[in-house]
Each structure stands twice: as C-alpha cells, then as structure tokens.
Amino acid sequence: MRTRNPAERRYQRRVIAASLAYAGTLMGEEYLIRHMPLPDAVKFALALLPALSIVAVFAALGYYLIEERDEYLRARTIRQILWGTGLSLSALTFWGFPEDAGLLPHLPTYFAAVFWFAGFGIAGFLIKALDR
C-alpha cells in the first residue's frame, strides 16, 4: 500500500529490503550448507544470515517509532506491538505445553518470529477495525 507519510515510506522500504535479503540469504545458505563441504564455523555463520534479516525487520520497526512524527500513529503502533507480543507469547505458551506432553510437533525456536509477525498483523487489523 502506498503512503505519503515519510516514516511509513522508509519503514516499507526497509521491510522490503530485509524481506528480499531474507529470501536471498535463506536460499543461499541452504544451498551452500547442503552442497558444499564447509567447516562447521562457516556453516554456523551462514546459518545466522537469514536471522539477521529478520532482526532487520524488528530494527525497521524500531526506526519507524523513532522517525514517526505523528504521535497518534506512533501510539497506535506501540499498542499494536504490545498486543502482537501478548498474542504471540500466549500462542507459543499454549503450543509449548501440549508439545512437551508429546501431543504437538516440535517447533524450531525461530517460529517465535513467525508467531510474532502473525500476532502483530492480527493486532493491526483489530486495532484499525476498533478505531474506525
């Protein structure tokens, strides 16, 4: 969605760049780790690359909060972050106990970010609907 708000535009550009970096580093590291005889230290460093792209999205959100001059939009985003964090932590907690009892499959820890993005998205939708 196009926006005239400069802080939102910069945020969108950063998220797109981080997403492209994520796709590129994920495909690159998977190929190299599976097909190249590399020392474990190099594999470890390669495996961290997609994680850095995810961290870049969190950083983009932080920069947005710093750069957003509209106090209402900033407050709304903070509310969205808090709700998203609460939703994702709750969902992960609900997943964890049945998983521990052998009733659900094991989730890799990077799924915390997947749950958080889902929670953040749901919270954004709910907050916009409630504020309408």
Added chain:
Amino acid sequence: MKNRLKVLRAERNWSQGDLAERLEVSRQSVNAIETGKYDPSLPLAFRIARLFNLPIEAIFSEN
C-alpha cells in the same frame, strides 16, 4: 476527555484533512481526537488551541 474540535472545524468549513494539514498530523489523528478515542499530548493540544486562537480549556474539558 471531551473536546469541541468537530464543532470548531465545522464552523470553519474545514474537512478533517484540512485540519490535519494545518496541524501537521495525519487525518487519522484528527479523527481519533474528534471521536474521543485519543487524547492529544500537551504540545499538540497547545498547537490546536493556537490554531483556533482559543485557550485549551475552551476546546478540551474533563467530562
């Protein structure tokens, strides 16, 4: 907190977008303040008061 923003804006025939432009905030901010879903910070309340040339308490009230 209650406010008379909508009335003051209507008296001047300004749209929410016009008021937002004058205050250098988003249209969503004006809408949220008018509908009482968001209470502005003190600096923004002062900006609103200056724009309408009124004291803050003539625009905002506790109840």
